[in-house]
Every structure is written in structure tokens, then in C-alpha cells.
Amino acid sequence: MAGxxxxxxxxxxxxxxxxxxxxxxxxxxxLASRAGYGLVVSPMFEDAAVFRRGAGESSDVVSKxxxxxxxxxxxxxxxxxxxxxxxxxxxxxxxxxxxWKVWYATPAFRYERAQAGRYRQHHQLGVExxxxxxxxxxxxxxxxLVEHLRGLGLxxxxxRVNSMGDANCLPAYRERLAAFLAAxxxxxxxxxxxxxxxxxxxxxxxxxxxxxxxECRALKPLAPRISESLCEPCxxxxxxxxxxxxxxxxxxxADDTLVRGFDYYTRTTFEVSAxxxxxxxxxxxxxxxxNGLSETLGGPPAPGVGFGSGIERVLLACDAEQLLPAPDRLxxxxxxxxxxxxxxxDLAHQLRQAGISCDRSFDDRSMKAQLRQADRSGALVxxxxxxxxxxxxxxxxxxxxxxxxxxxxxxxxxxxxARTAExxxxxxxxxxxxQTGEPAGDLPDTLGTGS
Numbered sequence: 532m533a534g535x536x537x538x539x540x541x542x543x544x545x546x547x548x549x550x551x552x553x554x555x556x557x558x559x560x561x562l563a564s565r566a567g568y569g570l571v572v573s574p575m576f577e578d579a580a581v582f583r584r585g586a587g588e589s590s591d592v593v594s595k596x597x598x599x600x601x602x603x604x605x606x607x608x609x610x611x612x613x614x615x616x617x618x619x620x621x622x623x624x625x626x627x628x629x630x631w632k633v634w635y636a637t638p639a640f641r642y643e644r645a646q647a648g649r650y651r652q653h654h655q656l657g658v659e660x661x662x663x664x665x666x667x668x669x670x671x672x673x674x675x676l677v678e679h680l681r682g683l684g685l686x687x688x689x690x691r692v693n694s695m696g697d698a699n700c701l702p703a704y705r706e707r708l709a710a711f712l713a714a715x716x717x718x719x720x721x722x723x724x725x726x727x728x729x730x731x732x733x734x735x736x737x738x739x740x741x742x743x744x745x746e747c748r749a750l751k752p753l754a755p756r757i758s759e760s761l762c763e764p765c766x767x768x769x770x771x772x773x774x775x776x777x778x779x780x781x782x783x784x785a786d787d788t789l790v791r792g793f794d795y796y797t798r799t800t801f802e803v804s805a806x807x808x809x810x811x812x813x814x815x816x817x818x819x820x821x822n823g824l825s826e827t828l829g830g831p832p833a834p835g836v837g838f839g840s841g842i843e844r845v846l847l848a849c850d851a852e853q854l855l856p857a858p859d860r861l862x863x864x865x866x867x868x869x870x871x872x873x874x875x876x877d878l879a880h881q882l883r884q885a886g887i888s889c890d891r892s893f894d895d896r897s898m899k900a901q902l903r904q905a906d907r908s909g910a911l912v913x914x915x916x917x918x919x920x921x922x923x924x925x926x927x928x929x930x931x932x933x934x935x936x937x938x939x940x941x942x943x944x945x946x947x948x949a950r951t952a953e954x955x956x957x958x959x960x961x962x963x964x965x966q967t968g969e970p971a972g973d974l975p976d977t978l979g980t981g982s
Contacts, residue, residue, distance in 0.1 A: 540643075540651030547857040551846060552654075554855060555683070556636050560681055563634040566671065570635040571705070571927055573617045575640075576600075579609040579833065582869050584827050584923035585616030586795025587735075596641040610640035613793070614839050615821065618659045619922050623830030629662020636842075647812045648844030657818070659837035661825070667770045669799045669820060669836050670775030673853050676803060676816045676838045677781050680845070684854040687806040690782060691725075693789035695737075697797045704760035708736045711754050720744035740788040741909050756787040768798055778836035795821040799836065806846035816840035838891065860909025863955050865931075867901045869917040876915060878926065878947070885948050887955070906933065911958045912951060915939075 537543055544552060545705040553971050559571070586593050596822070598610040609697050611617055612637055622631055636656050645651060652703075658675060660668045673690070680688055695701060712732045716724055725731035732739050739747055761769065776783050783801075791800050802817035818838030825833035849855040864887055868875030875891050890908055892901040905913050915927035923940040928950060942950045 538651070542650055543961045546861060550858045550861075551855055552842060555842060555845065556656065558634070558682060559679055560634070561660070562675065562682065563658055564782060566632070566636040566675055568660075569634045571618060571621060571635050573621050573635070573637070574608050575609075575638060576608045577617055577620060579607045581616050581828065582609050582612060584614060585619065585793075585795055585824055590735075590793050591738075592641060592792060596643045599638045609746050610639065612641050613639055614655050614657045615659060615793075615795070615818075615835075615837055616824070618837070619661065619824050619833075619835065620828055621823070622833065623825055623828050626831075629833060630668070631661040632658070633661075634658045647809065648841060648847040649812065650843065653844075654842040655839045656842060656899045657837060657839035661835040661836055662833045663836075664834045665820070666771035666799075667775055669768075669772045670779065670781075671800075672818065672836050672838055673772075673801055674777060674779050674781050675922075676801075676818070676840060679840065680803060680805075680815060680848075683845070683849055685805060685807075685815075685845075685848055685852060687852065689784060689804045689806055690776075690801060691786035691789050691804070692776070692783045692799070692801045693757065693786050694761060694772075694798050694982055695757060695790055695796055695819075696764055696765045697801055700760050700762035700799070701766055704755065704757055705736055707760065708739070709733075712736055712739055713752055715753075718750055720746040735794070741792055742792045751788050754788075757790075758785075758787055764949050765798055772799055785970045791817060791819055793821075795824040795827065797822045801838070805851070807851035808844075808848055812844070813848075815843075815845050832973070844876060858909070860911065862888040862890045862908050862910050864889040864912045864914060864951060865901075865905035865908055865910035867898065867905065867913050867915040868892055869898060870917065870921050871895060874916045874921060878916065881948065882914075883950070885952070887948075887951060912945065912954055914951065915961075928954065928960060930954060 556867060583593055584598060588594060597612050600608050602608055603712040614637055618633060618635065620915060634657065637654065638652050640652050640656050642651060649834045658672060658903065660672060677688070677690060696704060712719065719732065719739070722744070723742060724781070725733060740751065742748070774801040787800060789800050790796065791802070796819045798820045800819035802814050805815045806813065816838055818836070820834065820836040822834040825831060825834065846855070864882055866875045866879045866889060879889050879891045892904055892911070911930070911932050913929045913931055915929060917927065920926055920941070923935040923941070924944050926944055926947045927939055928942045928947065
């Protein structure tokens with residue numbers, strides 16, 4: 532019988548590719564901590580009501596895509612489909628002092644058709660700033676997302692910004708939009724056109740603005756604009772956000788249709804697209820303000836703003852611009868063991884203790900097999916322990932990635948750490964323009980070392 536495979540819509544992240552993930556997350560962590568954000572690790576599943584009340588029953592994520600289950604105690608749970616509601620639930624539960632500025636790296640689960648860079652289990656980085664109303668917090672969060680993406684080298688980015696208003700002015704806009712949609716029902720897409728008891732757009736008129744289907748996209752330029760309905764406080768808030776982005780040199784474009792996919796958003800919404808990707812799947816980060824979410828989840832009034840950024844989608848954008856490549860090597864040094872016993876084991880341990888990344892072979896493999904393994908690891912140096920070396924108290928040191936120069940040298944056992952460190956500096960400095968050494972896997976079985 533065939534072996535098991537990863538569930539549909541999921542994928543394994545294997546070594547070398549996972550090194551890119553580690554680098555991406557490490558860079559994000561440095562950026563977020565520099566701005567005063569601390570890491571939060573929350574459960575991957577929550578009471579289903581956290582997302583139903585938070586993201587909204589009418590959102591596609593909750594109504595169509597959320598993984599729900601009942602545990603053995605009869606509790607209704609859901610796998611996390613997005614990051615913000617879980618963070619706000621943690622805020623409500625623990626009541627930390629405000630402003631509460633946190634970041635997260637988490638898997639998210641959505642039962643949807645797999646797309647480029649978006650799987651049924653995908654992974655997000657994000658930040659949330661809770662307990663602050665100041666529009667400058669919106670600017671900080673947006674600038675942090677842009678800086679994260681720019682810091683990876685991504686150059687073809689577009690930031691779109693909107694304001695959805697708040698409870699004072701959004702209802703009036705919703706009514707205007709509903710009247711427009713009622714008048715144009717025949718032209719709407721199948722999902723938003725009411726039919727046979729199906730509510731269509733009436734469930735939530737704002738979902739029309741988020742629709743990507745051609746029929747609805749064609750109508751959007753004719754629809755009433757949110758910007759024309761903003762109350763004075765919302766208009767001032769939005770103007771301050773725009774002023775701040777301009778002051779920081781963060782380029783942006785206005786997008787009156789940008790409402791995002793969750794019901795908790797108020798005032799600022801934003802998205803960043805990577806123009807190097809297909810237009811239908813180019814969003815690499817987005818978020819906005821959610822001033823009523825804490826109260827919705829049973830907490831005190833605590834306005835907030837944040838964003839989420841999909842790791843897989845960002846790495847696709849990096850691929851499109853030939854950035855953040857997978858590393859060529861997993862370790863710097865490979866210990867070749869021709870005699871068995873303690874020598875290779877102890878040498879590998881000492882290298883690691885000295886801060887040198889190192890691997891070795893096991894199970895008495897042949898010299899050729901070990902050298903091929905060293906080549907696959909991308910190691911710069913092989914340290915060979917053979918019979919002659921054991922009897923003479925030396926280790927054979929061989930550069931693997933350098934053209935010319937000595938092919939091999941014997942180094943006293945007590946000096947091998949220092950000499951290896953020196954050689955690694957030499958080889959690392961020359962790799963950019965001269966990585967033409969003979970592959971280790973093509974070396975002969977014998978290198979002048981006895982066995």
C-alpha cells in the first residue's frame with residue numbers, strides 16, 4: 532500500500548526551505564522587538580465563539596472556511612483561522628497594561644481551495660497594538676509591515692489604504708450601499724445575487740466590496756464611496772494616518788473598496804500587494820483598526836490596530852524577485868570517520884561546542900559515501916579521521932569549496948579547532964566570486980589516509 536501523504540491543502544516545509552522561514556521570522560522578530568512589540572504564543576484552537584463573534588458570522592472565513600470541532604467534553608472549538616481574535620481574547624483574559632504591543636508567528640487554518648502561497652494550513656506573522664486610539668499607532672503598524680517587506684529586498688510593492696468609518700457613520704454608508712446593490716441585483720455575481728431564499732448581499736452589503744468576481748468588480752466603480760460618508764472624527768483620524776505615512780516616506784494609494792474580510796474592522800484598513808505575483812493572489816500583508824473587538828469578546832473598551840502577513844505568500848514574492856534564496860549549506864564542517872570509535876564523535880562535539888556548525892557520518896559508511904554526504908550538506912571543510920591520523924595525533928583538513936590551493940593538510944589534534952575556524956573565514960570570504968572547488972562527492976576513495 533502507498534505511504535501516507537500530507538492532508539490535502541497542506542504541505543511539509545523541509546530543510547533548506549525551512550532555513551528561509553527561520554531567516555524570515557528572525558528578521559521580523561528583530562524588527563518588531565525594536566519597535567517595542569513582545570512575542571505572544573496563544574493556543575491554535577479557541578472557543579468557536581471567539582471567531583464567530585470576533586470575525587463575524589457573515590464573513591467567509593467563519594461561514595465557509597473555519598474548521599470547527601467538538602471535544603470529548605462537548606465544547607465547541609475552532610482551529611484558529613486568523614491571528615487577531617486570539618490575541619484580543621488573550622488581552623481580555625489577562626488584562627495587561629495598555630498599550631499592549633505584541634507580535635506573533637502562528638499557523639492558521641481555513642477550509643478553502645489551495646492557492647499560490649495559501650494553504651488550508653498556512654502561516655502568519657503579525658503585530659497588534661491594543662489600547663491605543665491615536666492614529667499614529669496606525670502609521671506605526673503600517674510602516675512596520677512595509678519595512679518588513681522592504682527589508683527582505685522586495686521592491687515591487689503597492690500599499691492600499693482606506694477608512695471604513697465607525698459606528699457613527701458606517702451604518703449610513705451601509706444603507707446607501709444596500710440601495711445601490713438592490714438596484715443592481717441582476718448584474719451581481721451568483722454569490723451576492725439573492726436567489727431562492729439565499730440572502731446574497733443582504734447578509735452583509737460590505738462583502739460586495741471584497742468580492743473578486745468579474746461581475747462585482749465591474750460594478751464597484753459605480754458604487755457609493757465610503758470616503759464620502761465619513762463623519763468628522765473618522766475623517767480627521769484618516770487624514771492624520773495619511774499625513775503620517777507621507778511624513779515617513781511610505782508610498783500609498785487610496786482604495787475606497789478595501790474593507791478586508793472580517794466584520795471587526797473600523798476606520799483604517801490597509802493591504803500590501805506584491806506586484807511580481809499574479810494579481811488575484813498578490814496580497815502579502817494587510818490589516819486595520821478594530822476598535823470594538825475587545826468589547827465584543829467581553830473585555831473593556833480597548834481600541835486596537837494590527838496586521839497579518841502570510842509567510843508562504845511572502846516567500847513566493849521573494850522567489851519572483853530572486854530574493855532570500857535557500858542556503859547552499861546546512862553546516863560548515865563535515866567530519867569523515869574512517870576508523871570508528873570515539874575520535875569522530877568527540878571531534879564533532881568539540882566543534883559544535885566551539886560554535887562551528889558540524890555534521891558527521893554514522894554506521895561505518897564508505898569514504899566515498901561520506902564525502903558525498905559532505906557535499907550534499909554544502910560543508911566548506913572536511914575533517915578526516917583515518918588510521919594514520921589516529922596514530923599520529925592529527926586530523927586531515929581538506930577544503931571542499933575552493934579552486935586551487937592545498938588539497939589537504941595534516942593538523943595536530945589540539946590545533947584543529949583554531950585552524951578550522953581560520954579556514955572557514957578564508958573560504959567564506961571567497962565564496963561569492965569563487966565557488967568552483969571540486970565537489971566532495973567526486974573525490975577518490977583514498978586521500979592518503981590509512982584505514
